[in-house]
Amino acid sequence: MNRDLSPAAEIGTPVSTGRPEVRLATPADAEGIVRLRSAYILPEPLSEEWIKRCTGELAPRLTPAGDARAFVIDAPDGSLASCALGLIHPVLPAPAYPKGLAARVHAVVTHPDLRRRGHARATVTALLDHLHAEHVTLFELHASVEAAPLYQELGFAGSPALMRMTRLENRDTRSERAGGPSWAPPEQYAETVMKMTGFACISFTNEEGHPLQLHSVYSSAHPWQLVGGTMEPGERPWQTAVRECQEETGITPTGPPRLLATVFGPPGAEWPYSTMGSIFDGGRLTAAQIHSITLDPDEHNEARVLPLAEWEALMPSRDFARLCLVMEARRTGGAAYFDGQDWETE
Structure with missing residues (x-):
């Protein structure tokens, strides 16, 4: 990780944002973040195998040396009520991002039973402020229709040029070479259809x-x-x-x-x-x-x-x-x- 990515707060330390209390996530929060994303963002929930795999991928990235930052709010039962997860990535320097750092807001989610309490605004605001303190100046996200007004208030603007493609590394082309159709697994094919x-x-x-x-x-x-x-x-x-x-x-x-x-x-x-x-x-x-x-x-x-x-x-x-x-x-x-x-x- 770029040396400019020195953390602006100690991991696990609550950030003073009034109510609700927001804190910087630790590697121990990785599974809770993955489960919130799986249950309330993805079109189909992840299997336990994929939850374990994603948790193992995310946990080390939530360290100061990693490229992931997340802010969370704890639920009364000890689980996570809400989270905002950002992933930092390098870009070529420009006047608008002189350190060559950008971040994608990868997941913002609140448990349905705990919504309409300002959790999303609190976690996203804490995340953006923290990333900015780490010299990130370019931010990207995909917004739902209901969340778009919040992100617009925070300074995000839409882009008509957004395009997306999933190109898998190990595509099996044997049947194509033989002149027949190539059938992808359902989860792979789902990435290619219109969202x-x-x-x-x-x-x-x-x-x-x-x-x-x-x-x-x-x-x-x-x-x-x-x-x-x-x-x-x-x-x-x-x-x-x-x-x-x-x-x-x-x-x-x-x-x-x-x-x-x-x-x-x-x-x-x-x-x-x-x-x-x-x-x-x-x-x-x-x-x-x-x-x-x-x-x-x-x-x-x-x-x-x-x-x-x-x-x-x-x-x-x-x-x-x-x-x-x-x-x-x-x-x-x-x-x-x-x-x-x-x-x-x-």
């Missing part, structure tokens, strides 16, 4: 059939939104829609689920993956139900109902076009398809 972020929403109206929208506190590009959000690992679309509705409004949809629309968006400047979403019919709410909506102040600050035509002046044209298709599907009993949810200019 996509899923989301699910609920469409409500009042008793007059006017659509309900929530006003965002974090997105100026999409100020008015349907009730819903990003799918979590292991969830099905309807489960996501119900969970997000409970979190954002306090209402629990009873179903059965009726699909109103499927929404697709290609990758772009703000998000490196395609997005695919399901919008379900939530039915009509009474005035009393609308009045009783309890908003999450970290996400929305107003629930409003207006006739469809009056929404056009309050949202981007693509958002309004999507809302029109959803309302038409409600009216006809059919289902709509919308593929204009682009990220390129948002």
Whole structure:
């Protein structure tokens, strides 16, 4: 490791960030970090064999001489509640990174039962500050849709040029030379297919059939939104829609689920993956139900109902076009398809 990578804090020493208490990870935290990443970030959890292998790889890298830095928050039961893991790598020097050091924020994850307590912000902030003290000045990460506003606040910006490829070293080409197909193991093939972020929403109206929208506190590009959000690992679309509705409004949809629309968006400047979403019919709410909506102040600050035509002046044209298709599907009993949810200019 480059001699400029002298640690700014002793490993295992708590960092004073108020509540919650954040500390620099030790090699003993490697398994906990790997298990959090496996359970709540990866599309499919790792097997115990791969958890052991990843733990053995990460542990020595979490030493002062290693190239990994992580900050963690302990859960009450002694496990890890949250972590932010960064991997340092050398680059050619430039005025913006004179020491030739960059870091990739490899994993930021909080146990679902302990979210919405500021853990992610606390661990990522501690990690960035620590890496900067080690002369790292170039930072990279892949952000989920729900986490993007946090990273933007911390100074990250999107790049439309992001591309990715997995090229394995020991590819078996014998069947290709013989003129037949080459079959890769499922985990290898999975690395080659398109990556996509899923989301699910609920469409409500009042008793007059006017659509309900929530006003965002974090997105100026999409100020008015349907009730819903990003799918979590292991969830099905309807489960996501119900969970997000409970979190954002306090209402629990009873179903059965009726699909109103499927929404697709290609990758772009703000998000490196395609997005695919399901919008379900939530039915009509009474005035009393609308009045009783309890908003999450970290996400929305107003629930409003207006006739469809009056929404056009309050949202981007693509958002309004999507809302029109959803309302038409409600009216006809059919289902709509919308593929204009682009990220390129948002």
